[in-house]
Amino acid sequence: MSAEDLHAALRDRFGDAVRDLHAATNPWIEIAADAVPDLLTFVRDELGLQHLNDLTAADIAPRPGEESKFEGEPRLEVVYRLSDFPLTRTLTLKVVLPRGSDDDLPEIPTASGVFPIAAWHERETFDLLGVRFVGHPNLTRILTDDDWVGHPLRKDYQQPEEYGGIRCR
Amino acid sequence: MNAVADPLLDPRTIEFDVRTDEMLVNMGPQHPSTHGVLRLLLRTDGEIVRECTPHIGYLHRCAEKIGENLTPAQYIPYTDRMDYLAAMNMNLGWSCTVEKLLKIDVPEKGRHLRVAIAELGRIASHLLGMGAYGLDLGSFSPFLYAFREREIILDLFEHACGARLTYSYLTPGGATHDLPEIVPLPPGLAQVTGVAEGTEMSWCDAVRRFLDWFEPRIEEYHTLLTRNGIFIKRTAGIGEMSAAMAIGHGCTGPTLRGSGVDHDLRRDGEEIYARHYEGYEFEIPIGPFPDAPPDAILGDNWTRFYCRMLEVVQSVSLVRQALDRYEATDGPFRIAHRWNQKLPKDECYLETECPRGQMGFGIVGDGTPIPVRTRVKSSSFCNLSVIGPLSVGCFIADVPSILGSLDVVMGEIDR
Numbered sequence: 001m002s003a004e005d006l007h008a009a010l011r012d013r014f015g016d017a018v019r020d021l022h023a024a025t026n027p028w029i030e031i032a033a034d035a036v037p038d039l040l041t042f043v044r045d046e047l048g049l050q051h052l053n054d055l056t057a058a059d060i061a062p063r064p065g066e067e068s069k070f071e072g073e074p075r076l077e078v079v080y081r082l083s084d085f086p087l088t089r090t091l092t093l094k095v096v097l098p099r100g101s102d103d104d105l106p107e108i109p110t111a112s113g114v115f116p117i118a119a120w121h122e123r124e125t126f127d128l129l130g131v132r133f134v135g136h137p138n139l140t141r142i143l144t145d146d147d148w149v150g151h152p153l154r155k156d157y158q159q160p161e162e163y164g165g166i167r168c169r
Numbered sequence: 170m171n172a173v174a175d176p177l178l179d180p181r182t183i184e185f186d187v188r189t190d191e192m193l194v195n196m197g198p199q200h201p202s203t204h205g206v207l208r209l210l211l212r213t214d215g216e217i218v219r220e221c222t223p224h225i226g227y228l229h230r231c232a233e234k235i236g237e238n239l240t241p242a243q244y245i246p247y248t249d250r251m252d253y254l255a256a257m258n259m260n261l262g263w264s265c266t267v268e269k270l271l272k273i274d275v276p277e278k279g280r281h282l283r284v285a286i287a288e289l290g291r292i293a294s295h296l297l298g299m300g301a302y303g304l305d306l307g308s309f310s311p312f313l314y315a316f317r318e319r320e321i322i323l324d325l326f327e328h329a330c331g332a333r334l335t336y337s338y339l340t341p342g343g344a345t346h347d348l349p350e351i352v353p354l355p356p357g358l359a360q361v362t363g364v365a366e367g368t369e370m371s372w373c374d375a376v377r378r379f380l381d382w383f384e385p386r387i388e389e390y391h392t393l394l395t396r397n398g399i400f401i402k403r404t405a406g407i408g409e410m411s412a413a414m415a416i417g418h419g420c421t422g423p424t425l426r427g428s429g430v431d432h433d434l435r436r437d438g439e440e441i442y443a444r445h446y447e448g449y450e451f452e453i454p455i456g457p458f459p460d461a462p463p464d465a466i467l468g469d470n471w472t473r474f475y476c477r478m479l480e481v482v483q484s485v486s487l488v489r490q491a492l493d494r495y496e497a498t499d500g501p502f503r504i505a506h507r508w509n510q511k512l513p514k515d516e517c518y519l520e521t522e523c524p525r526g527q528m529g530f531g532i533v534g535d536g537t538p539i540p541v542r543t544r545v546k547s548s549s550f551c552n553l554s555v556i557g558p559l560s561v562g563c564f565i566a567d568v569p570s571i572l573g574s575l576d577v578v579m580g581e582i583d584r
Contacts, residue, residue: 025270025517050416053520054529058542081518081529085416085430086437092518117419120554128233143226143583152231 003027006091009047014039028079028092033108036095040080040114049082049091055111055121057129061099061155074099076106078131097131102150110136128153191219194565198227202305202569205579209556209572213565221560221568223553228583236543241267241532242341242508244543248530249335251545252581254297255524257290257326259581260339262521266530267341269441270517273506278498279343280445285491286329286339287445288484289376292383293322294524295477295484302474302573303394306403311394317357318386321379324355328372343503348372348495358382373492380485387482395478396462404471405464408559408571412468419551422526423480424575426455427473434522442521451487454479470574477576480524509538518544525549525576545584549577 007021007029017035022028031039043049057078062070080093097106110133112119122133123142130151133139141148150157160168194211197203206227212220232251236244241263248263249256261283268275275283300315323333328349330338338344349372358375359366362382370378394400410420415428425432433453435446456472457465458479465471512534520529526548533542552575559571 024515028516052419053527054518054531054544054546056531056544056546058533058544060533060541085432087432087434087439090439115419116414116417117551117554120550124550128231141226143229143231145226152234153237 003029003091006047006089010039010043013042013046026081026090026092028094030094030096033095033097036080036109036111037114039093040082040111043082043091043093044114047089047091049084049089051083051085052080052111052115052117052121053083053090054081055079055115055118055125057125057131057153059099059129059154063155076100076129076131078108078125080111099154100130102130105130105132107132107134109134110139112136127151130154196565196568198224203572203579204301204577207553207572207577207579207582209560209568211560211565211568216564216566218560218563218565218568221557223556225550225553225579225582228579230584232584233543233545236545237540240509240538241512241540242506242510245337245340246335248545249337250580251547251584252294252523252525252528252549252578253334254578255290255294256334256336257286257339258294258521258523259528260336261287262519262523262528263530264339264341265442265521266517266519266532267506269439269519270512270515270532270534271341271506271510273342273504275343276501276504278495278500279502279504281491281495281498282344282348282502283339284445284449285348285373285376285488285495286326286344288487288491289322289325291484291524292481292488293319295481296322298477298524298576299390299394299474302576303400305569305573306400308394308397308400311390314386314390314393317361318383321355321357321383324357325352325372325376325379328352328355328375340503340506342506343501347502354378373496376488376492380489384482384485387478387485390478395475401462401464401471403567403570404469404474404574405462406466406469406471407563407567408470408574409466410468410555410559414555414558415468418555420526420555421548421551422522422524423473423476424526424552424555426453427476427574428468429456431455434520434527438522439519442519446487449487449490451483454483470570473574473576511536511538512540516542520546523548525578525581526552528581547581547584549575549579550582553577553582 010018017032019030061074076097078095083090100106125131127141192213197208198206208224210222211218232247248259252259296315296319300312303311327333330336351369352372354368410428412428412430415425454476457467514536516533518531520527528548529546531544532540535541560568
C-alpha cells in the first residue's frame with residue numbers, strides 16, 4: 001500500500017481533516033490537530049500500522065541572523081511516524097501549528113491514549129520544542145531539568161548565561 | 170504484574186501480611202546497576218515495588234541541536250557518543266540515512282565491509298550486555314570473560330580505524346579507510362591462541378582467527394550464566410512483557426523479539442539498509458525457545474537475555490560470510506561524499522537495526538549543507554519506557570534484573 005493509497009483511505013474516513021499529501025523521500029500527509037487521537041486509532045486498528053516509530057516536531061523557522069533568506073511561514077510541524085509488523089508500509093503524518101510563544105505554547109491533543117510510548121515522546125517534544133499536548137497525564141520536562149527555561153530545539157532559543165551557579169557560555 | 174493468583178501460594182505472601190509504611194527509594198543516578206546515570210524513584214511497600222518512575226536526562230547534550238549546526242559528515246562523531254557501546258552501528262545508521270536523502274549508492278565491496286564491521290560491533294555490544302547483566306545479578310566471572318573477548322574486538326577495530334570506542338569509521342558513501350592488509354595479531358588473541366606475539370596477517374584473517382577461537386567459547390558462557398541455576402531463578406518468570414505491550418511501548422530489537430514478535434530490520438528493513446544483508450544467510454532468534462528452562466516464560470528477562478546470546482552466534486556467521494564476500498569482491502569500497510555537500514529541500518527518516526533495537530535518524534534539508542532539523546530516535550529510550558509498568562509488584566532486587574535485561578545505554582537515551 002503506497003502513500004497515495006493510505007492518503008485516499010484516510011481521506012475517505014476523515015474528509016477535510018486529512019489535507020494534502022506532500023512528496024518527499026518520506027512522503028507525508030498533513031492532518032488537522034483535532035483529528036489526531038481518532039485518526040491514530042483508525043490507523044492502528046483499521047490499517048494495521050501498530051508501531052509508532054517516532055513522534056517529534058520540527059521548528060521550521062529562520063536560523064538566527066538568516067531571517068532574510070527564509071521562505072514561507074514560520075511554523076512548528078509535529079510529526080508522527082508509523083509502520084507495521086513486518087515492515088511493509090510506513091506512514092508519516094504531520095500537524096502544522098503556529099509557533100506561539102513561551103507564554104502561549106501551541107496546543108495539540110495527546111496521542112498517549114492510543115500509543116503508550118507517545119507519552120514519553122510527547123514529554124520530550126514538550127521539553128525540547130515547546131508543544132503542549134492537551135490531555136497528557138504528566139506533561140513535564142523529561143531530558144532537561146524541571147526548572148529549565150525555554151525550549152532548546154527552537155530556532156530562537158537563547159542559551160542561558162548560567163544555570164544552577166554554573167556558567168554556560 | 171507478577172502477582173500469583175492465590176496469595177497463599179505466593180512466596181511473597183509474608184510481604185502482604187506485614188503492612189509497613191510506604192517508602193521512597195532513589196535507585197541511582199550513581200547506582201552501579203543502572204547502566205549509567207539513570208535514577209529510578211521507587212515507591213516501596215516493604216520489599217515490594219509499588220511504583221517505579223525513571224528520571225532520565227543526566228547525560229543530555231542536546232545532540233539534535235548540535236546536528237542543526239553541522240553538516241551530516243561532521244555529525245558522525247556525535248553519533249558515536251550516543252550508543253557508545255555500539256558506535257559502529259550508530260555510524261552505519263546515520264550514514265544510511267544521509268545516503269537515503271542524497272540517493273548515494275554504496276559500492277558492493279563497501280557494503281560487505283560494513284556488514285563485517287557492524288556485526289563485529291554487535292558481538293562486542295552483546296558481550297558487554299551479557300557480562301554486565303551477570304554483574305548486576307552478582308555473578309562476576311562472566312563479566313571478565315566478556316571483557317577479554319571484547320578487548321580483542323576493540324583491538325581489531327583499532328587496527329581498522331585507529332579508535333577503540335568512538336570510531337567514526339563508517340561514513341556516508343562507505344567508510345573512511347579500506348580494511349588494512351597487514352596487521353599484527355592483537356596481543357590478547359595471540360596469547361589465548363598460543364601464537365607468537367607480533368605475528369602479522371591480513372585483518373580479515375585476524376578476525377577469522379578470533380571467530381574460530383570465540384565461537385566454541387559461547388557454550389562456556391551458557392554454562393556459566395544462561396543455565397546457571399541462580400541466574401535462572403533471578404531472571405526466569407520475572408519482568409514478563411506481552412507482545413502487545415512491547416509493541417505499544419515501541420520496544421524494538423531483542424526486547425521485542427524476546428516477547429515473540431518476529432521483526433528484524435536486517436531482513437525486513439527499508440531497501441537502503443536491508444540490501445546490505447541481501448544474500449546473507451542468518452536466522453533471527455525469537456522467543457519462546459525450546460531449550461529454555463521450565464520456569465522461563467515468553468517475554469521474561471531470561472528470554473530477552475537468551476535472544477541476545479543467540480544473536481551473537483548469528484553475528485559470528487554473518488561476519489564470516491561478509492569477510493569472504495569482501496575478499497571476493499573487486500572495485501572501490503566507497504564513493505566520494507563531500508563533507509559540505511548541499512542537502513536537497515527534502516526530508517527523510519530511516520530506522521536501522523542496532524544491537525539495542527531500531528535506531529531512527531531523520532534529516533530535514535533546506536538547500537544548505539546544514540540540516541534544518543536532525544532527529545535521533547533512540548531505541549533504548551522506548552525500551553526503557555516499560556521499566557515503570559514492569560517493575561510494579563516486583564521485589565526491589567528484581568528491578569536491576571529487569572533493567573539489565575532491557576540492556577539500555579544512557580548515552581543514547583539522553584542524547
